Amino acid sequence: MTAGLQLGIVVGYLLVALAVGLVAYRLTERTAEDYFLASRTFGTVVLLFTVFATLLSAFTFFGGPDIAYLHGPEWILVMGLMDGLIFAVLWYVVGYKQWLLGQRHGYVTVGEMLGDRFGSVGLRSLVAVVSLFWLFPYVMLQQIGAGGALRALTDGVVPFWAGATVITVFMIVYVVLAGMRGIAWTDTLQGAFMLVMVWAAVVWVLAIVEGVGTINQGIAAAEPGFLALGSEFYTPQRMLTFAISIAFGVAMFPQVNQRFFAAASERVLKRSLILWPVLVVLLFVPAFLLGTWAVGLGVEADIGAGENVLPIVLDQFTPSWFAALVVAGAIAAMMSSSDSMLLSGSSYFTRDVYRPLVDATISERREDLLGRIGVVVFAVGALAASLWVEAGALGAGSIGAILVDIGDLAFGGFAQLALPVIVALYWRRTTQNGMLAGIAAPQLVYVAANFVPALPTAYYGWGISIYCMLLGLVVTVAVSSVTAPAETEDAAIYFEELSAE
Amino acid sequence: MVSNVERYAWTAAAGLLLALAIPWFLWGSSRIVAGLPIWLWWHIGWMAVASVAFWLFTRRAWGIWITDRGERA
Numbered sequence: 001m002t003a004g005l006q007l008g009i010v011v012g013y014l015l016v017a018l019a020v021g022l023v024a025y026r027l028t029e030r031t032a033e034d035y036f037l038a039s040r041t042f043g044t045v046v047l048l049f050t051v052f053a054t055l056l057s058a059f060t061f062f063g064g065p066d067i068a069y070l071h072g073p074e075w076i077l078v079m080g081l082m083d084g085l086i087f088a089v090l091w092y093v094v095g096y097k098q099w100l101l102g103q104r105h106g107y108v109t110v111g112e113m114l115g116d117r118f119g120s121v122g123l124r125s126l127v128a129v130v131s132l133f134w135l136f137p138y139v140m141l142q143q144i145g146a147g148g149a150l151r152a153l154t155d156g157v158v159p160f161w162a163g164a165t166v167i168t169v170f171m172i173v174y175v176v177l178a179g180m181r182g183i184a185w186t187d188t189l190q191g192a193f194m195l196v197m198v199w200a201a202v203v204w205v206l207a208i209v210e211g212v213g214t215i216n217q218g219i220a221a222a223e224p225g226f227l228a229l230g231s232e233f234y235t236p237q238r239m240l241t242f243a244i245s246i247a248f249g250v251a252m253f254p255q256v257n258q259r260f261f262a263a264a265s266e267r268v269l270k271r272s273l274i275l276w277p278v279l280v281v282l283l284f285v286p287a288f289l290l291g292t293w294a295v296g297l298g299v300e301a302d303i304g305a306g307e308n309v310l311p312i313v314l315d316q317f318t319p320s321w322f323a324a325l326v327v328a329g330a331i332a333a334m335m336s337s338s339d340s341m342l343l344s345g346s347s348y349f350t351r352d353v354y355r356p357l358v359d360a361t362i363s364e365r366r367e368d369l370l371g372r373i374g375v376v377v378f379a380v381g382a383l384a385a386s387l388w389v390e391a392g393a394l395g396a397g398s399i400g401a402i403l404v405d406i407g408d409l410a411f412g413g414f415a416q417l418a419l420p421v422i423v424a425l426y427w428r429r430t431t432q433n434g435m436l437a438g439i440a441a442p443q444l445v446y447v448a449a450n451f452v453p454a455l456p457t458a459y460y461g462w463g464i465s466i467y468c469m470l471l472g473l474v475v476t477v478a479v480s481s482v483t484a485p486a487e488t489e490d491a492a493i494y495f496e497e498l499s500a501e
Numbered sequence: 502m503v504s505n506v507e508r509y510a511w512t513a514a515a516g517l518l519l520a521l522a523i524p525w526f527l528w529g530s531s532r533i534v535a536g537l538p539i540w541l542w543w544h545i546g547w548m549a550v551a552s553v554a555f556w557l558f559t560r561r562a563w564g565i566w567i568t569d570r571g572e573r574a
Contacts (some may be wrong), residue, residue, distance in 0.1 A: 077544050081522040084548055087514050097567050211508065212536035228531035229524070229540045239523060270559035277548040277555070285545065289537075426566065499568050 003247060006153050006324035013332050014170055017186045018117035019403050021174045024182030032367040036108050036347040037262045038181040039454060040472045044271040046184050051259050051272070052279060053333065055250060056194070057082060061330040062145070062308040064284070065291030069301060069309040071233040072226050072436040076284050078239050084280035086247035091273050092253050095260035096419070099269060100498055102261040106343035110257050110417075111352040114424060118432040119488025121356045126436065127417065129351035130443055131254050134413035135345050139382040141410075142338040143168055144376050144390060148306070149331050161387050167335065167382045175339045175379075177374045180262065183343060187336050194329045195283055201326060202286040205310040205317045209297065218296030237461030248418035249411030254344035255337070344375030412465030416442040419473040423480075430476065433483040438476025502569050503562045511562045518551050 012172040028034050042050065060079075067077045098113060107113040111131070115124025147164030158166075180228060204226070219226050229237075234272065250256050263269050287310075294309045299316060301309040310330070314323035350370045355362055362370070420438035424430045449455045457464045485491070502558040503511075532539045 073538065073541060076541060077523045080544055080548060081519070085519055085522050085551055088551070089519065092558075093566075100567065216533060216536065225531065227533065227538045228529055229538065230528050236523075236525070266563070270563060274552055274556045274559060277551040281545055281548045285541070301531075 005321060006327055009324050009328040010150075010153075010331055011196075013328055015333075016189075017335075018170075018174060020185050020189070021178030022181060022235070023183040024185060025177045028179055028181060030368050031364040032347075033106065033108060033364075034181075035179040035368050035371050036180070036343065036351075037258070038184060040102070040262055041181075041264050042184060042259075042262045042268065043264055044268050046188050047259065047263050047268055048182035048275055048279065049191035050187040050340075051256060052283075053191040053194075053336045054255050054259065056191070056283075056337065060284075061194075061287070061333050062310060064288050065294075065310040066301075066303050066308055067399075068288040068291030069294050070303055072122070072231060073288060074231070074234040074239065075291075076288045078234075078242050079284045079288070080277075080280060081239075082243040083250065083284075085170055085276040086243060088273060090247065090251040090418070091260075091269075091276065092258075093422060094425065095264075096269055097494075097498075098257075098260045099263055099266075101494065103491070104497065107261065108258070109254070109348055109351050110252070110421065111348065114421065114435065115352070115356070116322055116492060117424070117493045118435055119486055119490060120432045120436075122433055123432060123439075124352045124356060126439055128348040128498060130350050130417065130439065131414070132313040134410045135254055135341055135348075136378075136382055136385075138410040139279070139338055139341050139345070139378070140386045140389065141142055142334045142341070143386040144385055146331060146334050147337075147386070147390065149327070149334070153327065160390055164383060164386055164390075165259045168379050171335060171339050171342060172376055172379045175342045175375045176338075180343060183336070183339050184262075187340075188333050190329065190336055194326075194333065195279075197322075197326050197329055198283060198286045200291075201290060201314060201318060201323070204322070205290065205293065205297075205313070212293075213401050215293045215296035218298060219292070220296075223297055226292070234463055241458075241463035241466055245415045245463060245469065246411040247415075249413070249415035249470065252414040252417040252421070253411070254348055255340035258344050258347065278321060287428055290441035305342075324394045342375045342379050343371075343380045346371050349374050349378070412450075412463070412468075413446060415465055416468055416472050419469055420476040423473065423476045425494060427477070427480075428495055429480055429481045430492045431480045432479025432486045434476050434478075437479040438472050441475045445471060503565060507562060508565050508569075511558060511565060514554060514558075518547075518554060520548055522551075 029039070031039075034041055064075060064079065098107075101107060101113055105113075105116060107116070109128070111124040111127035114119060114127060116451065143164045146167040147160040150158050150163030150167070151160050178186075206212060216227070225231070263272070290313055291309050294313045297317070298312070299309065299313050301307045301312045311323065311327050314326055350367055354370065355367065389484065417439060421437055423438070424435055446465060449457055449464040449468070459467065522544065524540045524547075527540040527543065530538070530540055534542055
């Protein structure tokens with residue numbers, strides 16, 4: 001009965017999303033800028049919630065409470081610092097400057113923005129290829145998560161391959177039709193919905209157990225010291241490694257970074273910045289507390305065997321329709337991250353690889369069509385890879401743990417782009433060669449450290465991604481210092497032109 | 502446009518906001534206040550402070566280091 005109800009709610013959600021997509025399709029102009037960026041028209045609420053919902057992947061909803069259940073509520077601090085503050089500062093440092101440049105020059109991707117200033121098609125394509133390299137496995141991750149969730153929901157009646165395929169086909173139809181405008185609208189609905197549901201869940205649990213005191217006593221009895229700040233897992237180095245590398249990675253994740261271009265005005269950027277830390281606290285505190293409270297409530301979840309704690313808590317303490325709504329919302333969260341990723345992946349490919357390297361004279365209308373075809377190719381490729389991986393390597397592992405592992409790897413990969421881009425935005429003497437070297441070097445070291453078994457992935461408690469970020473900073477500055485700007489470079493685009501107003 | 506002093510003050514303020522989002526001075530504390538660890542209350546309050554700081558920033562100093570670079574170059 002519960003499974004049927006949950007499936008019904010998931011299907012209902014999909015239908016609502018599809019309807020929104022159709023409305024958006026009817027409203028769009030057939031140009032690439034409209035398809036990828038909704039013609040830069042987002043207001044505060046839509047921008048805020050679309051960035052928010054895009055950030056909330058399966059990683060936040062299933063992985064986050066699982067970590068808070070296993071290791072304690074300090075995860076709230078890590079995510080608060082990461083998404084609430086570091087990302088907010090980058091919102092200004094990277095986002096506002098990018099937005100200004102996008103307004104003046106019509107940039108759709110960060111690669112395009114760099115390629116124009118440094119007069120280099122190579123740099124533009126390098127940024128796109130590096131981004132696609134990390135984006136592809138991350139889309140797979142979402143598909144694997146969705147396939148696994150549907151399988152668990154139906155007790156295996158819907159096998160993994162069928163669940164992942166249905167979700168992917170739906171996403172293709174939806175993204176090809178809706179584009180950025182439709183995605184942002186459903187993001188807004190979904191973000192607001194999850195916020196309400198998570199708070200309702202907290203109130204429900206507290207009402208049933210008659211207050212948080214009982215829960216705290218349970219925690220003290222089951223795991224003394226669980227609520228003390230810091231532990232063997234939560235060392236300062238590990239907390240900061242997570243917070244820093246994921247925050248910088250988020251800012252360079254194509255689907256998040258691209259949204260910086262889509263704000264309608266400065267006012268929208270300002271208001272979103274102000275509301276951002278509050279929104280982050282409002283979601284993360286209740287979501288992760290539920291994971292920690294599960295310990296005090298005596299909830300048993302075998303995370304190592306692939307269970308997630310949040311659905312189990314809801315099953316035990318709330319009515320089945322309510323649990324079904326939240327689980328459906330979490331699946332929707334995975335999908336809203338994935339559909340944005342598909343759209344961004346496609347825009348990086350058409351804009352920064354196809355257009356400069358294959359056909360520079362492509363018309364607006366054809367680029368729009370190519371963008372839609374790119375979505376299909378990207379999604380089908382990721383699905384094929386997901387099914388292949390699931391059939392072979394992933395049998396026994398926990399979805400939550402794998403999500404955190406691969407998720408962290410992709411975030412770290414994107415984080416390597418951030419410092420060279422910031423240097424380019426703020427230091428006039430950055431050169432084309434400096435950028436090429438500063439982007440390539442940390443990527444190579446980061447990949448080698450994670451995939452060559454003999455190399456350690458942490459030194460003195462700090463993760464390798466932090467060292468690689470520093471390497472990227474040093475290489476960008478050093479190579480720029482010893483090389484002359486190329487003749488095609490135009491530094492004024494980032495500096496004098498912006499202050500001339 | 503704001504003064505040079507204020508420009509650096511805002512930069513330092515951003516650093517301070519980042520530095521104390523995790524209350525390092527409460528390390529190891531498990532004191533519970535109103536049902537939640539006291540360090541969690543600090544964090545919640547700090548995020549509210551950040552929001553107010555961002556509000557002030559957008560009113561007073563928006564654009565520093567970005568649209569004010571021409572005068573100094």
